[in-house]
Amino acid sequence: MGKSYIHVNLKRFDILKSLGGVNDLDYSNSSDWFNVIANQLTNKVNQFSPLDYEFVFYIPEGYLISTLNRLDSKSQLQIGCQSVFSKDVVGNNNIGAFTTYRPASSMASIGIKDTIIGHSEERAYELEFLNSVSSDEELNKKAIQEDLEEKIINAQKVGMNVLYCVGESAEERDSDNWKAVLKKQLSLDFSKVDIDKLKIAYEPIWAIGPNRPVPSADKIQEVAEYIHSIIKDIPILYGGGLKETNALDIAGLPDVDGGLIALTNFSDNIGFYPEDFIKIVKKYDEGKK
Ligand SMILES: O=C[C@H](O)COP(=O)(O)O
Numbered sequence: 154m155g156k157s158y159i160h161v162n163l164k165r166f167d168i169l170k171s172l173g174g175v176n177d178l179d180y181s182n183s184s185d186w187f188n189v190i191a192n193q194l195t196n197k198v199n200q201f202s203p204l205d206y207e208f209v210f211y212i213p214e215g216y217l218i219s220t221l222n223r224l225d226s227k228s229q230l231q232i233g234c235q236s237v238f239s240k241d242v243v244g245n246n247n248i249g250a251f252t253t254y255r256p257a258s259s260m261a262s263i264g265i266k267d268t269i270i271g272h273s274e275e276r277a278y279e280l281e282f283l284n285s286v287s288s289d290e291e292l293n294k295k296a297i298q299e300d301l302e303e304k305i306i307n308a309q310k311v312g313m314n315v316l317y318c319v320g321e322s323a324e325e326r327d328s329d330n331w332k333a334v335l336k337k338q339l340s341l342d343f344s345k346v347d348i349d350k351l352k353i354a355y356e357p358i359w360a361i362g363p364n365r366p367v368p369s370a371d372k373i374q375e376v377a378e379y380i381h382s383i384i385k386d387i388p389i390l391y392g393g394g395l396k397e398t399n400a401l402d403i404a405g406l407p408d409v410d411g412g413l414i415a416l417t418n419f420s421d422n423i424g425f426y427p428e429d430f431i432k433i434v435k436k437y438d439e440g441k442k
Pocket residue numbers: 162272356360361362363392393394395413414415416417
């Protein structure tokens with residue numbers, strides 16, 4: 154059995170329902186939302202051998218320092234940040250504040266070793282902005298691609314592992330254009346990008362979040378195989394509606410090495426719930442090849 158990678162992109166589930174949030178997780182007795190999640194998960198994920206599983210949680214920036222300070226040193230939960238700035242800000246007496254940006258070097262200096270780059274949300278916001286300036290969407294996507302590559306390079310330069318997300322939109326799927334889209338997204342310069350510090354998350358945009366269809370296991374396998382035809386021997390995680398009901402099938406796919414999860418409940422009490430996360434992991438483990 155190969156090693157499996159279960160990564161979680163923990164979106165803003167800390168927002169209280171009274172402020173428009175969706176998650177019902179009760180953290181009223183703690184000022185630190187993620188600490189509540191980590192406390193509920195540590196013993197459970199520690200039942201899996203670190204030789205068999207890697208658990209990485211990409212969490213909103215506000216919780217990074219308190220989490221790193223409070224996390225049980227024996228916890229197998231690894232904490233990552235949600236992308237980094239594309240510029241190298243170190244050296245040349247650079248004393249900028251880099252306001253609003255998150256330099257990889259500053260993340261490394263607080264102890265962050267993992268980051269998620271190119272998430273569909275990151276790509277979408279950048280594209281929305283560029284499309285408002287120029288109508289040449291292909292050129293805009295190319296610019297985003299170059300920016301994401303710089304982010305990967307800068308993160309790896311300070312020793313971080315990168316989960317790089319790729320995936321097609323519903324329109325690109327319907328026009329049967331997914332191979333061309335993925336090929337462009339996977340065209341990284343491997344003279345600069347360290348393949349040993351890289352994993353790929355395939356997250357079809359149309360499958361992410363509540364009330365979305367999920368591709369069949371066969372389709373996920375077809376795409377993962379295609380990704381491996383472009384970049385050999387790289388771990389591929391599937392993201393987009395991965396849940397208890399499909400985790401077993403996805404775990405058994407020959408070209409899939411793990412999952413990227415955000416929601417654990419896709420209806421009713423939408424959000425991320427530690428007990429449901431563990432149920433997904435257990436199902437995944439049952440199907441693990
Ligand atoms: O960021 C996470 C992935 O895109 C999957 O999201 P999801 O589990 O809510 O479908």
